[in-house]
Amino acid sequence: xxxxxxxxxxxxxxxxxxxxxxxxxxxxxxxxxxxxxxxxxxxxxxxxxxxxxxxxxxxxxxxxxxxxxxxxxxxxxxxxxxxxxxxxxxxxxxxxxxxxxxxxxxxxxxxxxxxxxxxxxxxxxxxxxxxxxxxxxxxxxxxxxxxxxxxxxxxxxxxxxxxxxxxxxxxxxxxxxxxxxxxxxxxxxxxxxxxxxxxxxxxxxxxxxxxxxxxxxxxxxxxxxxxxxxxxxxxxxxxxxxxxxxxxxxxxxxxxxxxxxxxxxxxxxxxxxxxxxxxxxxxxxxxxxxxxxxxxxxxxxxxxxxxxxxxxxxxxxxxxxxxxxxxxxxxxxxxxxxxxxxxxxxxxxxxxxxxxxxxxxxxxxxxxxxxxxxxxxxxxxxxxxxxxxxxxxxxxxxxxxxxxxxxxxxxxxxxxxxxxxxxxxxxxxxxxxxxxxxxxxxxxxxxxxxxxxxxxxxxxxxxxxxxxxxxxxxxxxxxxxxxxxxxxxxxxxxxxxxxxxxxxxxxxxxxxxxxxxxxxxxxxxxxxxxxxxxxxxxxxxxxxxxxxxxxxxxxxxxxxxxxxxxxxxxxxxxxxxxxxxxxxxxxxxxxxxxxxxxxxxxxxxxxxxxxxxxxxxxxxxxxxxxxxxxxxxxxxxxxxxxxxxxxxxxxxxxxxxxxxxxxxxxxxxxxxxxxxxxxxxxxxxxxxxxxxxxxxxxxxxxxxxxxxxxxxxxxxxxxxxxxx
Amino acid sequence: xxxxxxxxxxxxxxxxxxxxxxxxxxxxxxxxxxxxxxxxxxxxxxxxxxxxxxxxxxxxxxxxxxxxxxxxxxxxxxxxxxxxxxxxxxxxxxxxxxxxxxxxxxxxxxxxxxxxxxxxxxxxxxxxxxxxxxxxxxxxxxxxxxxxx
Ligand code: FES
Ligand code: FES
Numbered sequence: 078x079x080x081x082x083x084x085x086x087x088x089x090x091x092x093x094x095x096x097x098x099x100x101x102x103x104x105x106x107x108x109x110x111x112x113x114x115x116x117x118x119x120x121x122x123x124x125x126x127x128x129x130x131x132x133x134x135x136x137x138x139x140x141x142x143x144x145x146x147x148x149x150x151x152x153x154x155x156x157x158x159x160x161x162x163x164x165x166x167x168x169x170x171x172x173x174x175x176x177x178x179x180x181x182x183x184x185x186x187x188x189x190x191x192x193x194x195x196x197x198x199x200x201x202x203x204x205x206x207x208x209x210x211x212x213x214x215x216x217x218x219x220x221x222x223x224x225x226x227x228x229x230x231x232x233x234x235x236x237x238x239x240x241x242x243x244x245x246x247x248x249x250x251x252x253x254x255x256x257x258x259x260x261x262x263x264x265x266x267x268x269x270x271x272x273x274x275x276x277x278x279x280x281x282x283x284x285x286x287x288x289x290x291x292x293x294x295x296x297x298x299x300x301x302x303x304x305x306x307x308x309x310x311x312x313x314x315x316x317x318x319x320x321x322x323x324x325x326x327x328x329x330x331x332x333x334x335x336x337x338x339x340x341x342x343x344x345x346x347x348x349x350x351x352x353x354x355x356x357x358x359x360x361x362x363x364x365x366x367x368x369x370x371x372x373x374x375x376x377x378x379x380x381x382x383x384x385x386x387x388x389x390x391x392x393x394x395x396x397x398x399x400x401x402x403x404x405x406x407x408x409x410x411x412x413x414x415x416x417x418x419x420x421x422x423x424x425x426x427x428x429x430x431x432x433x434x435x436x437x438x439x440x441x442x443x444x445x446x447x448x449x450x451x452x453x454x455x456x457x458x459x460x461x462x463x464x465x466x467x468x469x470x471x472x473x474x475x476x477x478x479x480x481x482x483x484x485x486x487x488x489x490x491x492x493x494x495x496x497x498x499x500x501x502x503x504x505x506x507x508x509x510x511x512x513x514x515x516x517x518x519x520x521x522x523x524x525x526x527x528x529x530x531x532x533x534x535x536x537x538x539x540x541x542x543x544x545x546x547x548x549x550x551x552x553x554x555x556x557x558x559x560x561x562x563x564x565x566x567x568x569x570x571x572x573x574x575x576x577x578x579x580x581x582x583x584x585x586x587x588x589x590x591x592x593x594x595x596x597x598x599x600x601x602x603x604x605x606x607x608x609x610x611x612x613x614x615x616x617x618x619x620x621x622x623x624x625x626x627x628x629x630x631x632x633x634x635x636x637x638x639x640x641x642x643x644x645x646x647x648x649x650x651x652x653x654x655x656x657x658x659x660x661x662x663x664x665x666x667x668x669x670x671x672x673x674x675x676x677x678x679x680x681x682x683x684x685x686x687x688x689x690x691x692x693x694x695x696x697x698x699x700x701x702x703x704x705x706x707x708x709x710x711x712x713x714x715x716x717x718x719x720x721x722x723x724x725x726x727x728x729x730x731x732x733x734x735x736x737x738x739x740x741x742x743x744x745x746x747x748x749x750x751x752x753x754x755x756x757x758x759x760x761x762x763x764x765x766x767x768x769x770x771x772x773x774x775x776x777x778x779x780x781x782x783x784x785x786x787x788x789x790x791x792x793x794x795x796x797x798x799x800x801x
Numbered sequence: 802x803x804x805x806x807x808x809x810x811x812x813x814x815x816x817x818x819x820x821x822x823x824x825x826x827x828x829x830x831x832x833x834x835x836x837x838x839x840x841x842x843x844x845x846x847x848x849x850x851x852x853x854x855x856x857x858x859x860x861x862x863x864x865x866x867x868x869x870x871x872x873x874x875x876x877x878x879x880x881x882x883x884x885x886x887x888x889x890x891x892x893x894x895x896x897x898x899x900x901x902x903x904x905x906x907x908x909x910x911x912x913x914x915x916x917x918x919x920x921x922x923x924x925x926x927x928x929x930x931x932x933x934x935x936x937x938x939x940x941x942x943x944x945x946x947x948x949x950x
Pocket of ligand 1: 839840841845859860
């Protein structure tokens with residue numbers, strides 16, 4: 078087994094652009110040379126265009142995929158710009174423009190809940206600099222000092238004379254000024270646009286069918302492609318018999334795509350897909366043809382043995398000595414399966430390739446990665462490639478990958494001059510995911526004679542995402558992301574102090590390709606650790622909350638969110654008759670999160686979730702309304718994963734092909750989520766992902782409270798446990 | 802050649818009669834507001850109304866819709882107007898990625914036709930659309946708001 082790392086040309090393509098210019102990303106705004114926006118208006122700087130009609134166009138480099146980042150980033154720019162929010166609209170710069178302008182917009186990558194938290198500073202500076210330039214332009218016109226001018230809602234006032242001018246009137250003059258060398262950002266406590274529960278900027282078109290997603294792209298003369306990649310990962314395409322389908326209505330061409338796939342190109346996608354389904358295809362399944370969930374499980378199980386080589390992620394004291402001196406030890410083994418992102422819109426990309434140019438239209442979480450993929454797959458130089466980002470029907474990490482874009486370019490290259498829309502069927506999407514990685518964990522806790530936890534060993538055995546997706550980010554062969562939520566410090570730190578601690582990873586990479594899946598590694602790490610914490614507490618007859626609190630005195634922010642959910646759920650007061658509670662906390666993506674649930678169980682296996690309380694401390698809350706929605710949504714994703722989520726492997730391929738065998742929660746299963754947003758300031762955490770990880774352990778711990786049964790593997794359907 | 806009535810307009814459609822209504826709507830009539838999510842009647846992204854009934858258009862043959870009134874998200878409200886469900890969706894900022902929402906809105910609009918004041922239980926039974934972004938909490942709020950609008 079093993080997964081060959083892919084060459085990553087992205088860093089090369091983009092790296093050259095940045096290095097060639099000598100510009101560092103820290104420099105937030107464009108040079109003094111005025112640049113025209115697409116509509117001919119001079120931009121004030123790279124982030125801000127003010128049109129003569131006072132419309133403020135905020136440039137957004139990160140991708141919107143439903144998480145609200147577009148609106149949040151616009152709020153941050155508008156806050157510093159002090160413009161009129163009702164006049165704000167947004168625009169995506171293209172990756173091609175970014176490269177041509179020496180990456181003036183910084184990173185396009187939108188994953189790891191980083192959309193806001195890693196770009197807030199330079200986008201705010203962009204807004205603040207634009208404001209200073211607009212004021213300067215007005216002051217110049219009035220021959221007045223800047224210090225006598227004030228701004229509010231897009232209007233500049235010369236305070237002593239009372240004269241006013243709007244941004245749109247001075248924007249052109251401002252665009253020609255030298256940008257300020259440095260700007261001062263507002264204290265978040267003075268925010269009036271950022272930090273407010275504003276509505277999203279992109280809602281209306283999502284309610285009337287007008288929003289265009291990748292699947293909806295139409296170009297003149299466009300043809301549609303359906304594709305089948307070898308269902309066994311690592312297998313190849315042996316042969317296909319297109320004579321059977323070339324005469325079918327609408328079918329134009331059948332093309333080989335790389336080593337492992339075949340595509341049918343037709344007038345409509347329905348024709349392409351129907352023809353593809355009837356075409357005889359022979360695969361060479363290759364060396365992974367016998368791999369199964371069982372064989373993977375067995376291999377991972379061997380990695381749980383402490384004698385197996387392992388990377389150390391967190392260590393304190395001496396666990397071996399602690400175990401030797403322990404009055405009592407407790408041990409448990411947990412497991413987490415492969416899961417598909419199952420974005421609502423299957424993967425797709427539209428490509429127009431000619432000898433002179435390669436253009437891509439696609440929904441992506443990373444426009445720059447798509448750009449690099451287009452450069453590589455087309456073989457054209459980067460100034461002959463362009464990418465237009467389209468609204469994606471969900472991302473959840475899947476659309477940070479570019480496999481489907483490469484396929485689309487490969488097809489389009491075989492039909493130069495004809496725009497090709499490649500769309501995956503749901504089945505193709507299920508069979509060719511970049512799956513939530515598979516892992517197991519053995520945990521051993523040691524107590525002294527007074528029932529104090531003196532030692533904890535957490536061994537993780539299983540798949541590394543980085544080894545497959547970003548091998549260049551590994552550290553001496555170690556995947557540090559594996560330890561998300563378990564680190565000694567940083568943006569995903571463990572919330573407990575155990576005097577003798579060892580958390581290590583025996584890396585085992587099956588051939589099924591892993592990817593970043595909303596929540597990434599905190600999902601399983603939280604289940605492992607937080608379920609086991611509960612086990613430890615019960616093993617010594619202590620209250621799970623009190624047991625945790627004793628270990629958390631040095632982790633005040635972790636403790637604060639835990640306390641908040643405990644208080645809201647009423648932990649210290651008895652639950653209603655027949656109702657049982659579970660609680661947990663974790664940290665990921667820079668934010669502290671905790672959850673508490675109330676459930677009832679009938680017949681031993683039917684779970685009704687009555688309440689979920691979730692607390693988040695993301696440092697700063699840019700849009701509380703949207704954060705609320707991310708939190709509620711994260712429980713749908715997390716509970717769907719807990720109850721249903723599993724992609725099993727048989728014959729080297731994934732068995733589940735659609736929502737009938739890979740279900741997702743619906744209305745009737747959705748509990749009410751009460752979210753507590755408690756930003757404590759001083760740091761910037763993400764909100765799209767963190768709370769997913771506390772969904773499952775909160776329910777699992779409540780299930781134990783209700784039944785005395787500890788569930789140690791996901792999904793619950795394998796234990797015959799269902800939603801009531 | 803089949804003649805299909807969508808949103809009160811007639812479309813001459815030249816495809817096989819067993820083509821799923823979804824693809825006739827999207828690719829032949831060119832109305833892309835109706836989405837493909839699964840193709841097997843599992844997700845509801847393709848929900849439209851056929852003679853006022855909610856239908857998962859991926860699993861209805863075009864031939865079955867001939868002679869009937871098909872309504873898609875584009876025709877839910879008359880030109881320039883906003884349907885009360887759409888308005889509630891806007892007021893409650895329901896959509897996240899939005900991809901499932903055409904189908905969700907069509908399913909809800911059909912529900913409110915049959916049960917103008919649905920209880921939570923009515924909603925649970927009638928609205929079985931999948932939303933991977935997880936907008937259900939706002940969907941429920943917005944349904945109640947639309948019902949009392
Ligand atoms: S596409 Fe029709 S129900 Fe999913
Ligand atoms: S809003 Fe994205 S799937 Fe429902």
